[in-house]
Each structure stands twice: as C-alpha cells, then as structure tokens.
Amino acid sequence: MGPDRQAGLRPTARRAIVDAAIRLWAVNPGASLSEVALRAGVGRATLHRHFHGREVLLDEVARICLEEMRDAVGDTVNPHASARERLRAMFEAVVPLGDRYSFLHRESVAAEDAAAGYRAQLDWAAGLVSDLKAEGDLAPDVPSAWVVGQIDQLVWTAWSQVAGGRVAAADAASLCVRTLLEGLGGKR
C-alpha cells in the first residue's frame, strides 16, 4: 500500500464530489448522496470509497469551504490597511464564495478542526469590528454581536443578489460597506 493511499491518488473524483456537494447542498441541504454522486459525474460507490459516510463528506466540505474562505481573505485583505478598507476587501473576497458561506451557515459541523476554523473566522470578524469601533467607523453604542450578525447576513444577501443578476458583481462590496456603515438613507 502506497504511503499517500488515504489521501486518494486520483484527486479528480474526490474534488468533483466535494464541489458537487457544495453546489447541491447550498440549494438543497437534504440532497441525497446519490444526487451528489450524479452531479459530480461519479458512481455512488466511488463516493463511498472516498468518504466513509455522509458525516465524513459533510465535515470535509466544511473544512474545504473554510479553507477557501481563509485563503481568499488572506489573499485580498491587507492586514496593514485601515479597518474600513479591510472590511471592504473582506466583502470583495467573500461575497463570490456566497454559496460556500451559506453552506457553513446552515450546517452544524461536528468535526473539531472545522469547528475550530469556524471559530477563527468569527474571532477575525470580531477583531475587525473592534478595530472599526476604535477607528471611529462604527458607533460605539451598537452591540458588536449585532454588527457581526449584519456582516454575516450582508455576505449572503450580496451573493444572492449578484447570483440573481439584480446587482452587479463589481458593486457588491462597496454596496455592503455603505449599507453597513452609512446605511441606505437619503440625506441626514
């Protein structure tokens, strides 16, 4: 038996399955493994060979989603920029991953490393909120939990609006920042 046997020697099928699961479960969280295999263009047996059960696949999908989001944020957000600019860059990075995001939102992941990754994301967001307040971009009297909740929802809203063609992809990030910080009101 080869050394990297458990990792799967042919990454194509494994990756196709994960992708199919993300796209399918983003829309229909109850989709069966048969449907996932079909969408992935892969036999049902192959799916079971790579992922020992639904739970395992679920955890792997969650792990990959978090990884992708972490990488996207890391590539786009400049840690030395202002909090407001970091917020904008974060939206820019994350909104295109809206389907991944919504998946993580709905599923309670059992795997420990995935859960840890999720906590890390929340901590990152909480730190950003705290910086925003420190730099005067956020009103201090607003509960931080409320802000984090708004950011959370903005990502999903923006993605679905873009996916539905009602908002241009290029405008999404700025619209998110504006909505969060300045609101949609006329003049004050």
Place this chain on the structure above:
Amino acid sequence: MGPDRQAGLRPTARRAIVDAAIRLWAVNPGASLSEVALRAGVGRATLHRHFHGREVLLDEVARICLEEMRDAVGDTVNPHASARERLRAMFEAVVPLGDRYSFLHRESVAAEDAAAGYRAQLDWAAGLVSDLKAEGDLAPDVPSAWVVGQIDQLVWTAWSQVAGGRVAAADAASLCVRTLLEGLGGKR
C-alpha cells in the same frame, strides 16, 4: 398525555400540529413527521388524519404563517403614517414572528394561495420601499431589490439576535430601522 389535551377540544390537535411544525422546521427543515407529532403531543396517526401528507402540512403551515404575518402587519402598521414610521412598525410586528418568517424563506411552497400571499407580501414591501424613496428616506441610487433584500434579512437577523438574548426585544425594531437607513457608522 399532550400538554393541552385536558380541554378536550377537537381543533386543538390540528393547531398543535401546525405550531409544532413551525417551531421544529424553523430550526431543522428536515425533521420527520414523527418528530412533529411528538412535539405536538399528538399521535402520528392523528397527524396523518388531519394532513394527508407532508406536502399538505407544509402548505397549511405556509398559509398560516403568511396569514399571521399579514394580520400582525395589519394590526400594527398605520397606513396613513409616514413611510419611515410604517417601516418601523412593520419591523416591530414581524420580528417576533422570525421563526415563521425563516420557514417561509426556506421552503418553496407549492400551494397556489400561499404563493399568492407571498407575492402580496413582496409587493407590499416594494411599495413601502418606493414610498421611502419618495419621502426622501432612501437614497434614490440604491437598487430597490437590494433594499428589499436587506429588509428581508434584517427581520431574520433581528429575530435570531433577540432569540439568542444578544439584543433586547424592545430595541430590535429601532435598531433595524437605524441599521437600514442610517447605518452603523460612527460620526459623519
């Protein structure tokens, strides 16, 4: 053995089933009919007597959710008030029904009258947005679809924050209006 079985009234079971389904499916959309019956304090056979199948129960739940939301809005919102005040009153009426709301959000309802009710709700919201713009409470350059999406998400966010004890119920509606129109920014 059921909680409200002492009264012995017949329609109780039907109502208990619908309530249980709303509360259960708001959290776990895939919950089985056995779980619904158990939560309702009702035999599984009784559930099938009242609702001929899962679809029927689903449609009935959707119908009742829409009805409750329509009534709540009708009771709370003064049609002659300003658009901004109507927006606030709408949040006040709808946020406590967040679980109902989220249920409607996730399920694509097949029944025609329920679908019509949903369209009516969307139309009402669109009209409100248009009035807000006319009265200068909303920036004209913001896409209306974006505003409607934000309102939609605010209801659910506010409800979950209130349900999680992170925001006081009394503050929720004002916080929603402020978030939508003025944003959460510091000073400007």
Place this chain on the structure above:
DNA sequence: CCCTTCTGAGACTTCTTTGTCTCATACAAT
C-alpha cells in the same frame, strides 16, 4: 505490454420515513 490502482455498475442488506389500517378507548353531546 504488464501490472497496479481506481472506477462504474449493479446486487444486496439495513434503516428511516412515510403512509395506511385496525382496534380499544376517551370524550362530548344528547
């Protein structure tokens, strides 16, 4: 070309959910 590994298809079992049916019983109205 040969050999190992991975794959697809299908048969098969098990488990859960759904839906139907029966029967004894509790309750309400008369």
Place this chain on the structure above:
DNA sequence: ATTGTATGAGACAAAGAAGTCTCAGAAGGG
C-alpha cells in the same frame, strides 16, 4: 346511559437512502 366522533397505540407495507460488496473494465506508470 347512549351514541358518535376523535384519538392513541401499534402493526404493517411501500419507498427511499445509506452503506457494503463484487466484478469487469478503464487509466496510468513501469
């Protein structure tokens, strides 16, 4: 008390999904 209706419990079958196994064939490296 009697009568009719709703209910709860449980047995039962049908359907779907999960999971396992086998076997023939394709893919890729040597």
